[in-house]
Amino acid sequence: MDYLKITGGTKLSGSVQISGAKNSALPIIAATILSDKEVVLKNLPNVVDIRTLLKLIGMLGGTVEHNETVAEINNGTMNSTKAVYEIVSQMRASILVLGPLLARFGECEVSLPGGCAIGQRPIDLHLKAMESMGAKIEIKGGYVRAEAPNGLQGAKIVFDKITVGGTENTLMAAALAHGTTTIVNAAKEPEIVQLCDMLSDAGVKIKGTGTSEIIIEGTGQKPLIFKEVEIIPDRIEAGTYLCAAAITNSTITLEKVNATHIEASIDKLENMGCSFEIDGSNITINGTNRLNPVSLVTTEYPGFPTDMQAQFMAVATMAIGESVIEERLFENRFMHVSELNRLGADIWLKGSVAAIRPVAQLHGADVMATDLRASSALVLAGLVAQGTTNVRRIYHLDRGYDNLEGKLSALGAKIERLSE
Ligand code: EPZ
Secondary structure (H helix, E strand, O other), X not given: OEEEEXXXXXXXXXXXXXXXXXXXXXXXXXXXXXXXXXXXXXXXXXXXXXXXHHHHHHHOOOEEEEEOOEEEEEHHHOOXXXXXXXXXXXXXXXXXXXXXXXXXXXXXXXXXXXXXXXXXXXXXXXXXXHHHOOOEEEEEOOEEEEEOOOOOEOOEEEOOOOOHHHHHHHHHHHXXXXXXXXXXXXXXXXXXXXXXXXXXXXXXEEEOOOOOEEEEEOOOOOOEOOOOEEOOEOHHHHHHHHXXXXXXXXXXXXXXXXXXXXXXXXXXXXXXXXXXXXXXOXXXXXXXXXXXXXXXXXXXXXXXXXXXXHHHHHHHOOOOOOEEEEOOOOOOOOOHHHHHHHOOXXXXXXXXXXXXXXXXXXXXXXXXXXXXXXXXXXHHHHHHOEOEEEEEOOHHHHHHOOOHHHHHHHOOOEEEEEEO
């Protein structure tokens, strides 16, 4: 199994190019199911989750040509509506095929994803939305079986809780439904905006993109013809490199970023004492040798993202005072705490709140990755820990970071991928 060996203590310098956003590419790949013509996707990140979803599209009968950052997908050949356990159990985001399969074919079977390392992550809100649109849903043998033989009907969907995936599934379902769908309490993430833009460019009438109320006029089961899509920059990958500069007190430039999408992270790092120069799609961050402590609460966009919580916790271990981090979205997203403590951090956890006390130095150790973002936090800590840190189980990292060790090496970090 591969692991990363990091020798800490090196400053970073130079530039790094940010890849396309995994969490935008995934719903966009699922949305291609709404078309029976070829769709070209560009700037895909070269990560395992993208390959997994493209594999699922292939298993459903779609035709996929994929070459690192570009995929040509033609779902005119799609002849199955069953998303099997083998794929869905590897990647929860496979649930995103539910809405488009049901909308286009009037039926589908999708394996239930189950819980995962960061929490229970139910899909009740996705299912309630499909039911409101007239689908009959049955859960049997570990599968969600959904049917709407005469197509889905537009409806008013009020989400009790803001859900990114639930909003995406509903948007895709609504695009081919009969009549108008209104989503109340919709998610506002940039990934949702890109999905709305893709649907709008294909002629679907959408009002309220980027707001909490989105109104979609469906085509009545008429498949869409998509224009080429260029995936937006990955705001979480960008935030992770900002944290790499902050924790090592370095100056680096991120290229191909959307600064607006990472305002929450920039704001917190500014409070911690880092400074920024923004020039179009380039952002330069200057670290500081006296990082202030941080206080943050994870919440929905445009608030501070849960996907940056672990990385900020790693940075906070190097601050000059006590930091407090509250996780409000996922009940179990603190698996990195005990591993950071193995590196010499002093983090105290109570319920959904972590207090991070300052320590003079982290010390290299063997640590284990537990989920995608927790893994990147361990890599960040390894960059400043004295001696050698081996981060194991890095298959989590490979799911969502495009060439992390290659990009960090190019910035001067001492990091290598080894096999045991
Ligand atoms: C998306 O997950 C992202 N994944 C996650 O990124 C991210 O952490 C999360 O949004 C929050 O920003 C993708 O975009 C592929 P939610 P998603 O539905 O859509 C609860 C990463 O590291 N909920 O917005 O699954 C849920 O349990 C990943 O890249 C229900 O209760 O998240 C959570 O507490 C990890 N019922 C909250 O809502 C439902 O039916 C928000 O989840 C659905 C969700």
